[in-house]
Amino acid sequence: MPSVGTPSFGSPSLGSPSLGGPSGARTSGRTRGRGGLGADLVVFAPVPLRDPATAVLADPQVPESHRFCARCGEPVGRARDGRPGRTGGFCPTDGIPFSFVPRLRAGDLVDGRYDILGALAHGGLGWIYLARDRKVSEAGADRWVVLKGLINTGDPDAVAAAVAERRFLVAVDHPNIVKIHDFAQHADPVTGETVGYIVMEYVGGRSLKELLLANTGPDGRRVPLPLPQVLAYGLEVLPALGYLHQRRLLFCDFKPDNVIHAEEQLKLIDLGAVRSIDDDRSALYGTPGYQAPELAASGPSIGSDLYTVGRTLAVLSIDFAGFSSRYADRLPSPVDVPLLAREESYHRFLRRATDLEPHRRFESAADMAEQLIGVLREVLAASDGVPRPTGSARFTGERSAFGTTGAAPDGGTVAMALPVPLADPADPAAGFLAALTTADPDAAVAALRTAPVHSIEVRLQLVRALLATGDTVAATNQLQATPLPDGDWRHDWHAGLIALTTGQFDEACGHLGAVYDALPGEPAVRLALAAANELAGDTVAAVRRYERVWRVDHAFVSAAFGLSRVLFSGRDRAGAIRILDEVPDTSSQHVAAQIAAVRVAVDPTAGPLSEGDFIDASQRLERLRLDARRQATLAVDVFSGALRWLGAAPIPGAGVSGQLLGHRLSERDLRSGLERTYRMLASLEPDRRARHALVDQANAARPWTLW
Incomplete structure (x- = not known):
């Protein structure tokens, strides 16, 4: 049964074509077309418009399973004793009249202007009709419009909703929201009562629900829409909801049925549930599986609107059987949904968007979109290996x-290196x-303690400055005193930094994991948590x-070095080197990455060497052209490692024919190279004791000679 005041049959797409092949989107570095759909990251195949005349229903009926009383939500018009349910009558629960028969028929003229098709x-809130605007058509250009009327004028809630629409909907003007052109009146042909209709633009694409139902896999079974496509849809609709919220309006009934993809643009349709944030009298409209759990008790809010967006994205992107029953107020586990296990940031995004506690959700549509685009960039980069960097508004x-x-x-x-x-x-x-630019931590602490205003930001910067001085106790006290x-x-971010500094790494993971929950689209947060892990x-x-x-x-x-380290610790030498090779030569850390690659190449910790x-380490070192000291230090590692490898071989030196820094891979040649390298280091060493130690090492490495 639908929720109170909630018709179970949501508004479908207006003029949607029959269900056909799968929808699709491909990733790209730029968008295509005038609509901008895809956030310059995803390219969509335009959804063609449909000839409006072909969208009219040949036999308009409301299935019995979708007939409910508009006031109490109880089933009406159902079959009984083998007889089909009535399409009109009175609700047996509260006596409210109901009618599921269209009031208007083809050929009717509404308000002397709108020809009904x-x-x-x-x-x-009732039947939706297609009409031609005679006044505009007489001027030489057809304008197709949609008329939306009431289920029954005897229903006070429906009348109140219509009055609310008259007040503010005409002023709504956003490219992603259906345009309300006018209001019209027409005498009901049966009762003679004057009925009001909203006149809105005709949108002739396909609803997201239809696109989902039409999306099939190779075996012909329905599959979720591609995740990049779903995320791009979310990025397109959130500014429209934000536009309403800025005008203190709530959409209330967002779901896939109420979003149309037409050509290269999305449109929110069916504004019948839109209401003022301050309206606590109008009937509540929502849809089970999408509506926020607090709707009936607390009413709609910005948080409940954003909840519906999160639920919609989940329904479009994952196999969500039971989303309106078993999973009506929760998400399935990543154990059961591979996509959620693979796309951790997306899972955390959905968890925050659909949190049962409204205050834990995203604060605004802009806040939600900011994190969503970060998630989209991550998903795309992971799929094709092409980085998609962008500046952060947070770090x-x-x-x-x-x-x-x-x-x-x-x-x-x-902690001191993180963003x-x-x-x-x-x-x-x-x-x-x-204006505070000092790099000295003690000076920064002194300046911050004498700041003219002890604001939140001053207090947080003081926490970081105290950490930089090593005073973790004072940093902890300062954080606890920050309101x-x-x-x-x-709070969790700075608590995580303190825990990292004090070596409480499990605690750091907990705090930084909480930040990840709040900011799932921020790479800086994932970097901090990865280091703590x-x-x-x-x-x-x-x-x-x-x-x-x-x-x-x-x-x-730092992520590249960290990934390489952890791969190497797992005995994946090739993977560790591959990541270091990805550090571009334009990076200030390119040389450091190549030095690390030389060491990884000759380190036996990850398994047997070859x-x-x-040879690879030697060639890398020769290409680096380091200063003499660093070159010689690395050469010692290479020569020493090769000598150990030769000594451990079953037949030392057998079949080895390569060159290592200009020396053959034989014990004698390698010893000679190692001796010369130690002597070079000795010549560069200013400390006498250290110089003598290097000479001793050179003598120990010198190959044996016969006199």
């Missing part, structure tokens, strides 16, 4: 790269903070998150 569909870039020496960094180093949350430009101390709103992600020993999670960060944005070079590994 027939019924298109039955929607939440700076990395302050410095960490873990570039090959060894795992300590938590304090990570920094951007200060709120509306903060009272924003000007002061912008952040409940659920503010900045690595330090906590969760290599599986570290690999997954480091890789996603690196795929989407090569500016996060001649090819040493």
Whole structure:
């Protein structure tokens, strides 16, 4: 049974073609066409418009299973004792009249202007008709319009809804929202009562529901829409909802039925449920499986509107059988849905959008869209390997790269290298903070403690400055004293930094995981959590998150080093080197990545070495053209590793014919190379003791000679 005041049959697409082949979208670096659908990231095949005249229903009927009382929601017009249900009558529960017969027929003229062609569909508040605007057509151009009337003028809730529409809907003007042209009146041919109709533009594409139902796999069975396509749809509709919210209006009944893809644009249709944020009298309209759980008790809100968007995206993108019953107020587990297991950021996005607690959801449509586009960039980059970087409205870039020496960094180093949350430009101390440029932590602490305004941003920057001085106790106390709103992600972010610095890595994972829940589209957050995972020993999670960060944005070079480290620890030498090779030569860390690759190539920790590994390391080192000291230091690693490898071979030196830094792969030649390299290092060493130690090592490495 539908919820109270909620017709179970939502408004379908207006003029939608018959269900056919699958819809599709492909990824690209740019969008196509005038609509902008795809956020410059996904290219859509335009959905062709349909000849309006072919959209009219030949036999307009409302199935018995979709007949409900508009007031109490109880079934009406149902079959009984073998007789079909009546299409008109009175609700047995509350006596409200009902009628499921179209009031208008082909040939009727409404308000002396609109020629009716027939019924298109039955929607939440009644029948929807297709008409030709005679006044515009007489001027030389046909204009097809849609008339939407009431289920029954005797229903006070329906009348109130119509009055509300008259007040504000004509002023709604957004390219992604169906345009309301006019209101018309017409005498009911049966009762003689004057009936009001909304006159809106005709949108002749296909609803997202129809596109979903038409999307089939190779075996002919229905499959969800491609995730990039679904995310692009979300990015297109959220600004439209944001437009309504800015005007203190709520859409209330967002679902796939109420969104039309026409050519290269989306349109929200069926504004019958739209109401003012301050309206606490009008009937509530929603659809089970999409509506927020608090709707009946607390009424609609911006949060409930955003909830419906999250549910719609979930229905379009995953196999969601039972979404209106078993999963009416929750998402299926990633264990059961491979897409959610594979796309962690998307899963976290859906969890926040559909949280049962309204205050935990996204704050606004713009806030939701900001995270959604980050998720889309990640999904696309992971699918084709092409980075899709973009600036963040929440974080700076990395302050410095960490873990570039090959060894795992300590938590304090990570905390100081991670991106920094951007200060709120509306903060009272924003000007002061912008002028604070000292790099000395102690000086920064002193300046922040004497700031003219002890605002939230000043207090948070003081937490980071205290961490930089190593005073974790003072940083913790300062964070606890900072009056952040409940659920503010900045508390968990800074608590995570403190936990990293103090070596409480599991605790850091918990705090940074909470930030990931709040900001699922931010690579900076995934980078921080990946580092915490690595330090906590969760290599599986570290690999997954480091890789996603690196795929989407090569500016996060710490992710490449982290991913390489964790792959190497899992004995994937080739994978570790491959990632280091992806650090572009334009990066300031390119040389560091190649040095790390040389060391990985000759490190036996990841398993048995081969001649090819040493040849590869030698060639890399020769290409690097480092300064003499670094070149010689790496050469020692290469020569020493090769000597160990030869000594461990079953037949030392047998069949080895390659060259290593200009020396044959034989013990004598390698010893000679190692001796000369130690002597070069000795010549560069200013410390006398260290110089003598290097000479001793050179003598020890010298090949045996016969006198």
